[in-house]
Amino acid sequence: MNDFAKLPGMHLTEIGRGVFLLEPSRSLDISAQDELVVAVLARLQQAEASKLYYDLAALPLIEPLYYQWLNRLARACGAINAGMVCINFQPTAAFALAHHMETPPAFSAALSIRERA
Amino acid sequence: MAQQGNTSQILAETLKLQIGNISSAIEKQGHAIFGGSNLLDSDEIADFCIEFLELLVALLESKDPEDDASPQFHALEMYFNNLSRQILMRGGRVEDLVRYIQFMQRALIEMLAENKEIGIKEARAILLYLSGIFNELILAVFAAYLDEKERTIYAQEKELRETSTPITEIWDGVLTLPIIGTLDSSRTMIVMEALLNRIARDRAEAVVMDLTGVKNIDSQVSHHLIQMVRAVQLMGSDAIITGIRPEIARALTSLNIDLGNVITRATLSDGLKEAFRRLGIQVSARA
CATH class of the missing domain: 1.10.490 (Globin-like)
Structure with missing residues (x-):
């Protein structure tokens, strides 16, 4: 339950059986997407994860590059049969992102872990 | 000098x-x-x-x-x-x-x-x-x-603007937004900002947007509407659109606007029922 792995710029914690919470920090370098995806997926596969919550509480703005990273990670999670749910979207981030989104995201969204997702 | x-x-x-x-x-x-x-x-x-x-x-x-x-x-x-x-x-x-x-x-x-x-x-x-x-x-x-x-x-x-777009929490976790008149860019931004902040504040899980008061729609307005729905969905809430008049529906189809990912219901009442259903709320008359 309290097992977690330290990844560069993010904190991945198993919060339930097969359910993980990913909390990115400000130092997360999304230009190294390949390494990040491999590291996250390795941990999820090891624990036979079925769901990954991605916490966006610390991000007041999500630019297209970050959106691309979220979609990429969500698709990669889908490839190992794990769903990705973005939680705690900030109103400012949702507002800005809705303006430059052209297709629906590869991830689903929820208000928080407590709410249905 | x-x-x-x-x-x-x-x-x-x-x-x-x-x-x-x-x-x-x-x-x-x-x-x-x-x-x-x-x-x-x-x-x-x-x-x-x-x-x-x-x-x-x-x-x-x-x-x-x-x-x-x-x-x-x-x-x-x-x-x-x-x-x-x-x-x-x-x-x-x-x-x-x-x-x-x-x-x-x-x-x-x-x-x-x-x-x-x-x-x-x-x-x-x-x-x-x-x-x-x-x-x-x-x-x-x-x-x-x-x-x-x-x-x-x-x-x-x-x-x-504030009086023409009142956002009301009609039930715990259910917001209603009746839209009256035209949705131009500046109004959409104001409504969107207010709506998203209310979702975050009230932890609203469903938003019913009622278009009964919208008389006509063009490509720009429909685009704004879709943006609003997307933003609500990103917040993790369900967006339910109600009250689409036949002429609005006709305009949306001729503008090639895809409402496939959007939940729509005929009336505000149906929209509220759908919101309740999604939240697992049952409203029934006292026996």
């Missing part, structure tokens, strides 16, 4: 000599224009005349009285700007204030006419100088007038 210095010096000296007459003339005119309508009381008019003359003398005695960027000129300009705001806020007319400023200019010119020592060349320079100053002051009054009008229009628009 020597000519300018001479002009302002003559003006300052003449003004100081006749300050009592000038002050009483502009005070009298002030009462005639503003006193009757109670826009300014007697004390305010008297204070205004004294302060105006003090600021004018300060400008005339400044290092460069022609410099409209000097602190003395700025002080005079700001004084009229503030006076203008004060009068407009009390329901006065900008025309009256402009006429009053023109009267002041005339009073100063008449004062100079009594000074027989002023030659034609100097009189011409003084007239040009005064006309330059007073033109700038009138512009300052108009700038304040326009600012005040813009502020009023903005406040009215804001109030209208």
Whole structure:
């Protein structure tokens, strides 16, 4: 339950059986997407994860590059049969992102872990 | 520069000599224009005349009285700007204030006419100088007038927008947003911002957007609508659109707007039922 792995710029914690919470920090370098995806997926596969919550509480703005990273990670999670749910979207981030989104995201969204997702 | 210095010096000296007459003339005119309508009381008019003359003398005695960027000129300009705001806020007319400023200019010119020592060349320079100053002051009054009008229009628009898009928490976790009229870019942004903040604040899991009051829709409006739905979904809430009129539905299909990912219901009542169903809420009549 309290097992977690330290990844560069993010904190991945198993919060339930097969359910993980990913909390990115400000130092997360999304230009190294390949390494990040491999590291996250390795941990999820090891624990036979079925769901990954991605916490966006610390991000007041999500630019297209970050959106691309979220979609990429969500698709990669889908490839190992794990769903990705973005939680705690900030109103400012949702507002800005809705303006430059052209297709629906590869991830689903929820208000928080407590709410249905 | 020597000519300018001479002009302002003559003006300052003449003004100081006749300050009592000038002050009483502009005070009298002030009462005639503003006193009757109670826009300014007697004390305010008297204070205004004294302060105006003090600021004018300060400008005339400044290092460069022609410099409209000097602190003395700025002080005079700001004084009229503030006076203008004060009068407009009390329901006065900008025309009256402009006429009053023109009267002041005339009073100063008449004062100079009594000074027989002023030659034609100097009189011409003084007239040009005064006309330059007073033109700038009138512009300052108009700038304040326009600012005040813009502020009023903005406040009215804001109030209208707030009342025309009331976001109501109709049930725990369920928000309703009836949209009436047209959704233009600025209104969409305001509604979206308010809606997203309410979702975050109330932890709303469903938002019912009712379009019954939307009479027509074009590609821009439909685009804004889709953006709003996407933003709500990103927040983790369900967006339910209700009350789409047949002509709106026809317009949406001809605009190739895909509502495939959007939950739609015929009426607001159906939309609320759908929101309740999604939240696992059952509303039933008492047996």
